[in-house]
Amino acid sequence: xxxxxxxxxxxxxxxxxxxxxxxxxxxxxxxxxxxxxxxxxxxxxxxxxxxxxxxxxxxxxxxxxxxxxxxxxxxxxxxxxxxxxxxxxxxxxxxxxxxxxxxxxxxxxxxxxxxxxxxxxxxxxxxxxxxxxxxxxxxxxxxxxxxxxxxxxxxxxxxxxxxxxxxxxxxxxxxxxxxxxxxxxxxxxxxxxxxxxxxxxxxxxxxxxxxxxxxxxxxxxxxxxxxxxxxxxxxxxxxxxxxxxxxxxxxxxxxxxxxxxxxxxxxxxxxxxxxxxxxxxxxxxxxxxxxxxxxxxxxxxxxxxxxxxxxxxxxxxxxxxxxxxxxxxxxxxxxxxxxxxxxxxxx
Amino acid sequence: xxxxxxxxxxxxxxxxxxxxxxxxxxxxxxxxxxxxxxxxxxxxxxxxxxxxxxxxxxxxxxxxxxxxxxxxxxxxxxxxxxxxxxxxxxxxxxxxxxxxxxxxxxxxxxxxxxxxxxxxxxxxxxxxxxxxxxxxxxxxxxxxxxxxxxxxxxxxxxxxxxxxxxxxxxxxxxxxxxxxxxxxxxxxxxxxx
Ligand code: SF4
Ligand code: SF4
Numbered sequence: 001x002x003x004x005x006x007x008x009x010x011x012x013x014x015x016x017x018x019x020x021x022x023x024x025x026x027x028x029x030x031x032x033x034x035x036x037x038x039x040x041x042x043x044x045x046x047x048x049x050x051x052x053x054x055x056x057x058x059x060x061x062x063x064x065x066x067x068x069x070x071x072x073x074x075x076x077x078x079x080x081x082x083x084x085x086x087x088x089x090x091x092x093x094x095x096x097x098x099x100x101x102x103x104x105x106x107x108x109x110x111x112x113x114x115x116x117x118x119x120x121x122x123x124x125x126x127x128x129x130x131x132x133x134x135x136x137x138x139x140x141x142x143x144x145x146x147x148x149x150x151x152x153x154x155x156x157x158x159x160x161x162x163x164x165x166x167x168x169x170x171x172x173x174x175x176x177x178x179x180x181x182x183x184x185x186x187x188x189x190x191x192x193x194x195x196x197x198x199x200x201x202x203x204x205x206x207x208x209x210x211x212x213x214x215x216x217x218x219x220x221x222x223x224x225x226x227x228x229x230x231x232x233x234x235x236x237x238x239x240x241x242x243x244x245x246x247x248x249x250x251x252x253x254x255x256x257x258x259x260x261x262x263x264x265x266x267x268x269x270x271x272x273x274x275x276x277x278x279x280x281x282x283x284x285x286x287x288x289x290x291x292x293x294x295x296x297x298x299x300x301x302x303x304x305x306x307x308x309x310x311x312x313x314x315x316x317x318x319x320x321x322x323x324x325x326x327x328x329x330x331x332x333x334x335x336x337x338x339x340x341x342x343x344x345x346x347x
Numbered sequence: 348x349x350x351x352x353x354x355x356x357x358x359x360x361x362x363x364x365x366x367x368x369x370x371x372x373x374x375x376x377x378x379x380x381x382x383x384x385x386x387x388x389x390x391x392x393x394x395x396x397x398x399x400x401x402x403x404x405x406x407x408x409x410x411x412x413x414x415x416x417x418x419x420x421x422x423x424x425x426x427x428x429x430x431x432x433x434x435x436x437x438x439x440x441x442x443x444x445x446x447x448x449x450x451x452x453x454x455x456x457x458x459x460x461x462x463x464x465x466x467x468x469x470x471x472x473x474x475x476x477x478x479x480x481x482x483x484x485x486x487x488x489x490x491x492x493x494x495x496x497x498x499x500x501x502x503x504x505x506x507x508x509x510x511x512x513x514x515x516x517x518x519x520x521x522x523x524x525x526x527x528x529x530x531x532x533x534x535x536x537x538x539x540x
Binding site: 040042043044045046047048051309310312313314328329 | 382
């Protein structure tokens, strides 16, 4: 960060460059995840996926991207033109804004604000607006269903996410994600998922609750990014493609990119809160600002891999089951965790 | 089970089933995939697989049995009788060939690969091969002609047959003229008496 600041004296250029950095990262990362997802999906089903473009189809994501950019941008006649055009942008902006507070490394964080975790939750709901807008503006019943389902789902699952974040904030004592990560620095034992760096008795008492909280956060994060088993908003067999049925070309690509970017965001949040963020799992070994980026991206990638694995294992939930899971299972359990963690911390 | 029990049972049961499912998928993730890279790698086709037909026209005696067996009538055979002065040779099974086969067309686009034409052939000259890649952009190209006779040869054969027939007719007429009594007309009388 400082290096770039020294290179360009101008404040404006520095902030523009810094804010573009995550975009480059998102695109590169989306290509990698796209490839991984296809390959993992294929191998889980005993297939091989892309094999022709490049070695084992390595160039296929790039070809896909180029194809999407070239495609004609179709806007339905009876659609609400303005909202239709605006929706993908809002969805993407909502996702992209979250990158401002992700602590990629001990020296790189877009905006080191005190309300980092809170900001994440707040900005995350902007995506819902984009999706709902897309569903409504398309003037298509499938899209509308997809949008409404998506809104219902994301709003329900934001509650467990928020409570899980509160539990971590209670343990670490800060809403700033950079501080939360620093709190966990110093090896795998200090991670919040294992009770954080507290005296061992407290740690032992915290551990069951933090593990459950982490697990619940994982489940609700899958729901927040609309992936199987919670992919009701875009259930192909019921709703064609859900809220983005009518989208094509560049605008579709934007939804697509925002979905993958969101996937990384929820993973990054899970990691920053529970798995030590950029801190090395081996204490001081392999730690430092550059290793920090490596650990952060690697952990997020593993997180994403597990999400892909879950996606290709489980069937889709029914709408009522979806709500049941959120309101009757995740939320009460989290309240129990919240109370217990609070009690343990007071003791 | 009381309601509370069911609630906990459901949670743990669903967790357990998720783990079972994920164990299965991870196992498949690392097993060898079943895909064959088709155009470069081909699977071995079974020995008695039915694919494109081939007719060894040198062995065909023009008996039309394959065409009659075909359920979709996709084989069209024309024949011309040969005259006694030409020898069409023997088939590989040592049967004498008596017919020219100026046309032997199989419309492979209609063929359903049932193989019914293969069995009746007395000389085993219509057979299934292992070729299965023969798609075409023009449907007419899927009508395979197996006859090896040129138009001149066909015309010659027809000419000879015509001449031979005329000769035979002339001979018959000569015989008729020599023997005026016609046995067929006397037949009804003999049956009446
Ligand atoms: S395989 Fe069946 S359909 Fe095809 S030509 Fe022979 S008899 Fe006809
Ligand atoms: S059954 Fe055999 S010999 Fe007879 S016409 Fe067909 S191919 Fe020729």
